[in-house]
Amino acid sequence: MRDHSEMDLMLKGYGLTTAKILYHFPDHPHLLQSFIWQDYDIAPKFPVLIRFIEFWQAKLDGPLHSVSYTHQKLIAPNEWRKLDGEFVLH
Numbered sequence: 001m002r003d004h005s006e007m008d009l010m011l012k013g014y015g016l017t018t019a020k021i022l023y024h025f026p027d028h029p030h031l032l033q034s035f036i037w038q039d040y041d042i043a044p045k046f047p048v049l050i051r052f053i054e055f056w057q058a059k060l061d062g063p064l065h066s067v068s069y070t071h072q073k074l075i076a077p078n079e080w081r082k083l084d085g086e087f088v089l090h
Contacts (some may be wrong), residue, residue: 007075009040015073017041017049023062032065043071 004012021035041048046069053067 006040010075013073014040014042015071017043017046017069017071019049019067019069021056021067022065024065026061029063033062041071046071
């Protein structure tokens with residue numbers, strides 16, 4: 001997905017997703033640490049966030065406690081329009 005510009009992603013329906021991840025310290029499981037993750041993703045299935053959580057569970061030592069997220073579409077395809085013209089100001 002990184003080969004697309006942010007504008008291309010937004011025009012394809014992606015929005016900015018921010019997740020707050022709480023996880024247990026591997027050495028001290030009674031302590032929680034927070035991690036903020038942010039990327040462009042598509043609601044409501046969130047494939048990019050799901051892939052990241054699967055990576056976390058497979059490769060990282062800190063077991064997840066909880067994940068809370070927000071999603072905001074920054075631009076929608078129907079909000080974008082091409083304008084022709086130019087205004088020259090002195």
